[in-house]
Amino acid sequence: MTTANTQHQSHSGAWIAFNYANLAVALGMTVGGVLFLPLEIWIKGYMLMGIAMLLSSSISVTKTIRDVQESSRLLNKIEDAKTEQLLMRMDRTAA
Numbered sequence: 147m148t149t150a151n152t153q154h155q156s157h158s159g160a161w162i163a164f165n166y167a168n169l170a171v172a173l174g175m176t177v178g179g180v181l182f183l184p185l186e187i188w189i190k191g192y193m194l195m196g197i198a199m200l201l202s203s204s205i206s207v208t209k210t211i212r213d214v215q216e217s218s219r220l221l222n223k224i225e226d227a228k229t230e231q232l233l234m235r236m237d238r239t240a241a
Contacts (some may be wrong), residue, residue: 173201 180193 173197 161226176197177194180197183190183193
């Protein structure tokens with residue numbers, strides 16, 4: 147009988163904090179850069195709305211990719227269990 151050895155690596159607190167800080171700094175620098183552009187306020191607002199939509203879209207795409215990967219991992223576990231059951235039945239009938 148074979149067992150699937152699946153290990154889940156969790157991220158360290160420092161890595162998570164770094165990612166949040168990185169996001170905050172990048173967003174702050176981008177918004178600050180747009181606000182200090184020598185443009186009219188409606189143009190700055192339009193650019194900031196685009197930045198907000200880009201951020202939202204990137205989060206959604208990342209979540210979708212992760213969900214697809216997790217669902218395929220679940221399907222693989224189900225298929226592995228079915229295969230193992232079939233092999234065990236064949237071993238019993240062959241013996």
